[in-house]
Amino acid sequence: MHDPSFLLFDIRKPDIDVWHDEPGGHDTFTVCGHPEGNRLLWAIRHWRHLRIRFWPYLHVKRWIAERCDGCGRRFAWKEARFSYQSTDKVWHDPCMSLRHVRGQLDDLTGYVLGTANDNARWRAERRLSHVEKADSKETR
Numbered sequence: 001m002h003d004p005s006f007l008l009f010d011i012r013k014p015d016i017d018v019w020h021d022e023p024g025g026h027d028t029f030t031v032c033g034h035p036e037g038n039r040l041l042w043a044i045r046h047w048r049h050l051r052i053r054f055w056p057y058l059h060v061k062r063w064i065a066e067r068c069d070g071c072g073r074r075f076a077w078k079e080a081r082f083s084y085q086s087t088d089k090v091w092h093d094p095c096m097s098l099r100h101v102r103g104q105l106d107d108l109t110g111y112v113l114g115t116a117n118d119n120a121r122w123r124a125e126r127r128l129s130h131v132e133k134a135d136s137k138e139t140r
């Protein structure tokens with residue numbers, strides 16, 4: 001795997017990463033070698049190759065750019081974002097719930113209309129069987 005970057009320092013407060021990028025896009029350690037002895041002195045010698053990421057700034061940048069995939073609106077500062085593992089998209093809490101309910105409605109609509117695929121039919125039948133069980137408990 002080609003990777004010209006490695007993490008040289010990881011400063012927790014105030015949350016700064018210092019990366020060393022191998023010059024010319026070469027693989028890590030192939031041009032400059034491993035940092036030996038004092039890392040700070042090594043870093044000073046290689047200061048031209050360093051890339052600093054300041055996380056508070058990146059959080060602000062992300063916050064400005066990020067939109068909810070459900071309603072298209074922004075998030076409040078530090079508002080929780082909800083997502084799935086398979087996607088970069090994010091949602092507000094209520095938008096995520098709405099999406100969930102919409103999915104169930106689509107399944108049931110498809111089931112009733114006979115247009116549902118196997119997965120959707122399976123989910124719809126499972127859901128209906130739960131509803132039936134809950135009903136029979138109440139009438140008993």
Ligand SMILES: [Zn+2]
Binds near residue numbers: 020022023032046049
């Ligand atoms: Zn270097």
Ligand SMILES: [Zn+2]
Binds near residue numbers: 071073095
């Ligand atoms: Zn939203």
